[in-house]
Amino acid sequence: MILFKRASELHRYIEEQHKNELQAGFVPTMGALHAGHLSLIERSISENDITICSIFVNPAQFNDPDDFKKYPVTTEKDIDALERSGCGILFLPPAEEIYPDETYKTETYNIGHLETILEGKFRPGHFQGVCMVVSRLLKIVSPDNLYLGQKDYQQCMVLQKLIELMGAEKRIKLKICPTLREPGGLAMSSRNMRLDQKERENAIAIYDSLMYIKNHISQKTIRDLKAETSEILTNKKFHIDYVEIADAISLEPVDTWDEKRKIVALIAAFMGKVRLIDNMMIQ
Numbered sequence: 001m002i003l004f005k006r007a008s009e010l011h012r013y014i015e016e017q018h019k020n021e022l023q024a025g026f027v028p029t030m031g032a033l034h035a036g037h038l039s040l041i042e043r044s045i046s047e048n049d050i051t052i053c054s055i056f057v058n059p060a061q062f063n064d065p066d067d068f069k070k071y072p073v074t075t076e077k078d079i080d081a082l083e084r085s086g087c088g089i090l091f092l093p094p095a096e097e098i099y100p101d102e103t104y105k106t107e108t109y110n111i112g113h114l115e116t117i118l119e120g121k122f123r124p125g126h127f128q129g130v131c132m133v134v135s136r137l138l139k140i141v142s143p144d145n146l147y148l149g150q151k152d153y154q155q156c157m158v159l160q161k162l163i164e165l166m167g168a169e170k171r172i173k174l175k176i177c178p179t180l181r182e183p184g185g186l187a188m189s190s191r192n193m194r195l196d197q198k199e200r201e202n203a204i205a206i207y208d209s210l211m212y213i214k215n216h217i218s219q220k221t222i223r224d225l226k227a228e229t230s231e232i233l234t235n236k237k238f239h240i241d242y243v244e245i246a247d248a249i250s251l252e253p254v255d256t257w258d259e260k261r262k263i264v265a266l267i268a269a270f271m272g273k274v275r276l277i278d279n280m281m282i283q
């Protein structure tokens, strides 16, 4: 694996690969890699000539400074895991390489209603920060394929919109990969490392709630489903940001079940100080 820290050097290297008509797959991450991340890398390797993984804990996307400070960093382990996965290139930039000056703070991206619902509502500024970093990464890496996890459902929609805002929808194809889970169903997340044993056991309630919605969607009202799952979560000591059942394409909340409509259930909740999110396609 080749390690790049400088954006210009990586960009030049990938330009060379493009000249040789090699196809590039890109997996952006914030590190503390787990099997979920590695599944994206594997998929990229199987579909491209070269795979680039980036690790950058992006300060611009943390609306909570404490969450940023406590974000796990396991760089040596990550490098080992990437080497073993067969990933060709790791981009590990220092912050000044991504944000050489303060001008990024004045950028705005028009992502429409995604800015003010669900994650957008509960983490003000978060998606603007995601767009700031990903727009830079896409310019540096210029991939053919971008691999993202369905675990961050709304983020996938935001980044599809970003690709369109950049006028790059013909060049860059978004590939959304399934959520990898722990044996009990808890979605893998770098933040799980911050849970103690008891919290980890309780955290399975998110998956149980999503399954409950999926299994009862045709029998109960959406209102009752939301109330019942909120109770399941609260009983397991979660503080809920949202439990939502939404149209899978627009993310607009749905209030009655319609079997012809594709819908997704989404949950965000705090276990202690750790904020977890997850979602499931219901039909």
Ligand code: AMP
Pocket (backbone or CB within 6 Å): 028, 029, 030, 031, 035, 036, 037, 039, 040, 147, 148, 149, 150, 151, 152, 177, 178, 179, 180, 181, 187, 188, 189, 190
């Ligand atoms: P992160 O490092 O959390 O920013 O995640 C980097 C990428 O990995 C994002 O596209 C995530 O959606 C994806 N990802 C995170 N957790 C999982 C998971 N459990 N399964 C599949 N992909 C994931």
